[in-house]
Amino acid sequence: MKEKIRELSIQLFATKGFKETSIQDIVDALNVTKGTFYYYFTTKEQLLMDIHLKYIDELLSKQEAIISDKNINCKEKLYKIVYLLIHDIKKEGLSAKVFFREMRNLNEQHLALIVPKRDHFRLNIQKVLDEGISNNEIRGDLPTDIVTFSILGMTNWSYFWFDPNGRRTDQEVSDVFIKVLLEGLEK
Template sequence: MKDKITENSIRLFEKRGFKETSIQDIVDSIGVTKGTFYYYFSSKEELLMDINLGYINCLLEKQKEILADNNSCKEKLFEIVYMLINNIKDQGSAAKIFFREMKNLNEERLALIVPKRDEFRLNVEKILNEGIEKGEFRADLNAHIVTFGILGAANWSYQWFDPSGVNTDREVAEIFVEMILEGIQTN
């Protein structure tokens, strides 16, 4: 039942927004009472935190697997970008909630999520710095800023990418990484 509440809440939050969705809306959508909701969650904010933690923990787990591989930094960068875009199929709605509704969490709850979000970003930055050291990436690269650019492009794809559209998730990831590594001007 907890999963059903969470799944329906994600859909409602995506469609209406966190603030505009009431607990009554959530329980009505699955035909249960508020008592059922409160059995699993103490508040709507706790539910939002649970959604956000589930999302970021899943990404970190997948990212750690990629980092553990003995691939080149370029390959690791591609795998992370591909993972983020591929993730839209299963987690696209949760991603939208994560990025759009995090502002609705209090400081105590944010303190559980923000360090995990930062860990994900810093892991990407480490790949770039390692690639600079190994000569895979330009020596003058500002890894800190480039990391934000990469994550900004990949994370914004949750707003527009359609997994059943013309381009596959792999094709989009390849385009992104080519653009990141090669730029867009002719040589």
């Protein structure tokens, strides 16, 4: 039931917005009582935190698996991280929407748990770039903090335009992104 509440709430938060969705809306849609809701979550905000935590923890653990893979070089790691994020829109599009849009509705205590995880994900990308520079795979004349933001910009912005059921596949989009990033547009 906890998972059902979470899934249904992700749908409601993504379409109506967090503030616009009441606990009553959630329990009505599931045809259960408020008591059931309060058995699993103390508040609506705690449910939002639960959604945020699950979303970022899953991304982080997948990213860590890519980074620690000793059989691929840094460029391949970058590709896999880009693909992880674009593919994720297909799989977890609504959670992503809720993650990006509704973070400001978390209380300070909860934000203090989520923000370091977001930073961790970002710094992991920067680490891959720094490693790529020492390995001589990646040019060393650009500040990797800004380059990291350029990569995250491409991928995170995709949540606003990429339609997994549209004419471009997640594979195609990732391929173009990584070619732009690694090879550049110049002829």
